[in-house]
Amino acid sequence: MLSGIVLTSCAGGAQRSDPTAVVSEYLTAISEGDATTATALDDRAVVAQHEGTTTEKAGDFESLRTDAILQAADSRITDISVEPEARAVEGDDDTRRVLFRYELAGRPHESSLDVRWDDESSEWMLTQSLTLSLFVDAVQSKVSFEPAPFRIPGIADTVSSDAGTAPSLYLVYPGEYTITAAFPEDRLAPGTSKTQSVVADIPGDAQVQFDVVKLPSR
Known part of the structure; x- marks a missing residue:
């Protein structure tokens, strides 16, 4: 089952939402063919991942990341599960690694995505994308x-x-x-x-x- 949104404490006693929630929302959007939501969540991460690379100049980041394309796919990810605990990355409590699993075309997969706390929006933001x-x-x-x-x-x-x-x-x-x-x-x-x-x-x-x-x- 996907993890729900809970409040977790952090340094200084402030309260933050569950860092796994944004990954659950992201994976669910991809599984449902909702590229609009997925791209809204990972846009900054995609730009950061490819900034300064040959992919940035030679690649098309948008044309095939649409609702129509994803909904018309022969199969999408299913059976999503997200680990409830997200550990700090390299001791940085503002950056967490979220582990997850899913199936695609009959094959199980497991991986992780990093998220970082954004003080301006008071939200966890993806720093990696599943593109x-x-x-x-x-x-x-x-x-x-x-x-x-x-x-x-x-x-x-x-x-x-x-x-x-x-x-x-x-x-x-x-x-x-x-x-x-x-x-x-x-x-x-x-x-x-x-x-x-x-x-x-x-x-x-x-x-x-x-x-x-x-x-x-x-």
Whole structure:
């Protein structure tokens, strides 16, 4: 069961809400396809995680983190449980590590997210997000590849339609997604399926590769 909101004491005798509550709310939102709530909770964490990295310049953080995409996923996280105790990180009582478990596509997973007390809002804030990088590429060889135009349930238009301006990756929430190549089938290498299913989950990135005999942009 998800932990409820309780009051906990902290240094100086002040009262703070349960640090696990924001993680429970976050995971529940993802499980229910409520990306609007999830992105409101993790927006600052996402920016901080990627600030100054190549992902910040090359990635698309928003297009696939929507209610429509998450609700159209073939499967989302289920059976969420959050540990009731959140230990201080490196002795800092303002930063807590929250352990949790869930299932996705029939597989159990466990991990943690750090939260930090924000004096300005008087709330616990996520300092980490449960987002993953999704790469969708057309690959002709090890040195000849590009972002592939694709379709995904939840978006009516083709994604990455222009290889010259397309992002190299997209951030997504954990889930199982169906990706369909949105370019002529005669570009696909023999034996390569036009539609592929990918499970985006921790740890690591999610990769969809369409082997091609000719790059879609040529």
